Amino acid sequence: MAGGIFYDGNNSLLASVVLSGITEYFCSIDVYPGIIKFDHFSPGVWTVIGLNGNFTIGVSTKYLFGLGYSNF
DSSP: OEEEEEEEETTEEEEEEEEESOSTTSEEEEEOTTSSOBTTBOOEEEEEEOTTSOEEEEEEOSSSOOEEEEOO
C-alpha cells in the first residue's frame, strides 16, 4: 500500500511526498526546480528514506546533471 501528497502550480508538479510499505524506499520527497529560488537559480532537491535508516539525497537543476549521495 502507498499514498502521497502532490503540489502543483499552473498544471506543473512542484513537490511530492510519497509513503509506501517498501523497506528500502519508505518515504520519497521531491521538490522540483521552481519552489526554492536563489536570485535566478532554482534547484530541485530530493530524498529517499528507508525504514532501516538508509537514505539517498540529491540536488537537481534544469541546466545540468544532478548530484546525489547514498548510504545504502
